[in-house]
Amino acid sequence: MNGATGFAFWRNGLALALGALIATALALRAVHNDYAFYLGYIVFQYAALAIAWNILGGYAGFVNFGAGAFFAAGAYTTVALNKALALPLPLCVLAGGFTGAALGLIMGSLTLRLRGVYFAISTLSLSVVLQTLVVNWTYVGGSSGAYIVRPKAIPLFASYTEFLCLLMFAIAATAALVAAAIERSSIGMGLAAIRDDETAAAAVGVPTLRLKVLAATTSGAIMGMAGAPLPFYNSYLNPDSAFAIGYTVNAMAMPLVGGTQTWLGPVIGAALLGSIQQLAVAFISSSASLVLIGLVFMGFVALAPQGLIGLLRSSRATRVSR
Amino acid sequence: MNFDPILIVNACASGLLLGAFYAMAAAGLSVSFGLLDIVNIAHPALMVAAAFVVAALTEATALDPLLASLIIAPLFALFGAGLYRVYHFFFESRGEGSIRGLAFFFGLMFLIEVSLLVLWGADQQFAEARYSSGVFSIGKVDFPLRMLVPAICALAVFAALSAFLKMTFVGRAISAVAQDREALRLMGIDPVRIKTIAFALSVGLAALAGGALIVIQPVDSSSAQIFVGRLFAIVIMGGLGSLPGTLIAGLLFGVIEDLTATLLGPSWSPAIAFGLLLGFLALRPRGLFGAPA
Numbered sequence: 001m002n003g004a005t006g007f008a009f010w011r012n013g014l015a016l017a018l019g020a021l022i023a024t025a026l027a028l029r030a031v032h033n034d035y036a037f038y039l040g041y042i043v044f045q046y047a048a049l050a051i052a053w054n055i056l057g058g059y060a061g062f063v064n065f066g067a068g069a070f071f072a073a074g075a076y077t078t079v080a081l082n083k084a085l086a087l088p089l090p091l092c093v094l095a096g097g098f099t100g101a102a103l104g105l106i107m108g109s110l111t112l113r114l115r116g117v118y119f120a121i122s123t124l125s126l127s128v129v130l131q132t133l134v135v136n137w138t139y140v141g142g143s144s145g146a147y148i149v150r151p152k153a154i155p156l157f158a159s160y161t162e163f164l165c166l167l168m169f170a171i172a173a174t175a176a177l178v179a180a181a182i183e184r185s186s187i188g189m190g191l192a193a194i195r196d197d198e199t200a201a202a203a204v205g206v207p208t209l210r211l212k213v214l215a216a217t218t219s220g221a222i223m224g225m226a227g228a229p230l231p232f233y234n235s236y237l238n239p240d241s242a243f244a245i246g247y248t249v250n251a252m253a254m255p256l257v258g259g260t261q262t263w264l265g266p267v268i269g270a271a272l273l274g275s276i277q278q279l280a281v282a283f284i285s286s287s288a289s290l291v292l293i294g295l296v297f298m299g300f301v302a303l304a305p306q307g308l309i310g311l312l313r314s315s316r317a318t319r320v321s322r
Numbered sequence: 323m324n325f326d327p328i329l330i331v332n333a334c335a336s337g338l339l340l341g342a343f344y345a346m347a348a349a350g351l352s353v354s355f356g357l358l359d360i361v362n363i364a365h366p367a368l369m370v371a372a373a374f375v376v377a378a379l380t381e382a383t384a385l386d387p388l389l390a391s392l393i394i395a396p397l398f399a400l401f402g403a404g405l406y407r408v409y410h411f412f413f414e415s416r417g418e419g420s421i422r423g424l425a426f427f428f429g430l431m432f433l434i435e436v437s438l439l440v441l442w443g444a445d446q447q448f449a450e451a452r453y454s455s456g457v458f459s460i461g462k463v464d465f466p467l468r469m470l471v472p473a474i475c476a477l478a479v480f481a482a483l484s485a486f487l488k489m490t491f492v493g494r495a496i497s498a499v500a501q502d503r504e505a506l507r508l509m510g511i512d513p514v515r516i517k518t519i520a521f522a523l524s525v526g527l528a529a530l531a532g533g534a535l536i537v538i539q540p541v542d543s544s545s546a547q548i549f550v551g552r553l554f555a556i557v558i559m560g561g562l563g564s565l566p567g568t569l570i571a572g573l574l575f576g577v578i579e580d581l582t583a584t585l586l587g588p589s590w591s592p593a594i595a596f597g598l599l600l601g602f603l604a605l606r607p608r609g610l611f612g613a614p615a
Binding site for chain 1: 361363408412413421422424425426428429430432433435436437439440544547548550551554555558589590592593595596597599600603604607
């Protein structure tokens with residue numbers, strides 16, 4: 001990406017994101033129902049998680065099974081900072097991003113030199129070990145959890161829930177912008193080369209390890225940011241809810257269902273799976289929604305590796321060729 | 323902290339017993355991950371599922387849990403054979419082994435966990451064996467029978483597995499499939515058939531490990547998560563696919579974990595698996611006896 005097109009990309013992207021933010025805010029105001037904000041928050045949160053997962057998983061082809069752990073690390077950063085310094089939430093979001101980035105950097109630099117499987121396996125147990133640390137850390141409430149006092153009102157916003165919902169939208173939009181920028185830059189091309197053939201990429205001079213670690217760090221930072229508002233959203237956080245395996249499964253399932261090649265795939269997946277799950281929780285049961293998500297996930301992995309976007313593309317391609 | 327020597331010796335003893343069980347639980351994974359290069363993340367979940375079935379069977383028929391696991395092992399092996407065929411059809415034969423295959427097994431692990439939750443609820447399951455409360459002591463060192471009996475069975479299974487892989491034709495073909503598929507094909511052996519048998523064997527071993535697990539400790543639907551790190555750490559420490567390496571790594575792992583639990587408190591023991599896993603991946607990815615990174 002050279003200077004001029006880079007500037008145009010950021011200008012257009014930011015304008016688009018801001019426009020979407022205002023449109024979302026007005027639309028949700030028009031619905032004028034706190035449930036809409038709750039639902040919106042969840043969908044945006046999953047969109048941010050899914051886009052973040054996809055930066056390493058989709059672009060570079062390295063599976064991270066620890067999305068939930070990065071997410072919970074962000075949430076617990078908020079708990080700790082809120083207790084220690086009573087920091088306002090937007091600063092906690094930044095701090096959560098730092099925690100996630102640090103985790104991604106450490107995990108990445110230790111294991112990304114090896115085959116992708118090893119990174120995957122070590123992220124798989126990351127969640128167990130972080131949960132152990134949190135359970136033993138009485139300052140943030142240990143196993144019994146911590147309560148967060150949620151401000152009653154916040155200037156400029158109709159309710160605190162509205163603020164949270166729009167904050168999460170901003171995080172998801174940032175994630176989408178970053179992901180789109182990576183796709184268009186030499187970083188994205190390098191990651192795609194790694195995904196297709198890492199040995200060949202290294203042979204032609206792609207700095208594979210540096211790019212992989214960079215992707216892991218960026219992805220971790222966004223996951224941490226997405227987790228940071230959770231304690232305020234729930235007003236209460238305990239290890240079991242923060243480290244719930246559902247976050248990890250959703251962060252992977254959404255890109256795989258939507259499509260892993262662009263940032264739009266995870267967004268489509270998040271909108272689709274996020275709302276289906278909310279409906280299933282409301283009308284059937286929460287465990288039924290988990291079974292459903294597991295089946296959809298495995299079905300897409302086996303039958304539609306390119307996701308919905310890939311399915312659409314190939315159906316259009318066959319129609320054109322006919 | 324408590325440095326009472328008797329406590330430490332006891333921790334080592336029970337760590338060895340636990341380690342024998344870990345080694346058997348990791349042996350199945352060592353076959354699938356180490357020999358076949360199939361990263362079956364769902365292996366611990368299959369073990370926990372077997373533990374649930376054994377608990378139900380023991381309660382219904384008053385059978386010994388270890389015997390019950392021997393009965394269900396062939397069924398699990400059959401399931402494993404089917405599972406490998408599905409994996410082969412959708413992933414391996416299309417040359418998309420590792421990444422989407424990983425996601426497939428992760429989905430399976432998640433589905434097993436959720437299914438156990440739906441079918442049995444969130445309660446802990448346990449099985450009482452006739453010897454569960456007995457203790458065998460040498461001086462002041464105690465060997466609780468609920469650990470000792472599964473450990474002895476685990477070692478017996480381990481010995482049988484080693485003998486099978488070393489001495490039978492099929493066993494040697496399984497070891498060969500990891501090294502050179504083409505050579506195997508030239509000898510007129512179908513690699514897919516051999517891999518089906520090996521994967522079935524690995525899932526059957528998960529069922530046997532489930533029987534031992536339920537005697538040692540109660541399980542709940544999310545128990546598999548903690549075993550993922552443990553078993554992969556052991557298989558990697560042992561040097562992928564090496565059975566003697568897996569046994570030594572398992573025993574060592576059990577001792578380290580029990581010592582940590584005794585000295586620092588049991589809530590810290592899950593961190594051990596992760597620490598060892600990361601440490602080995604960063605410094606000695608070829609295991610205890612392999613070349614350094």
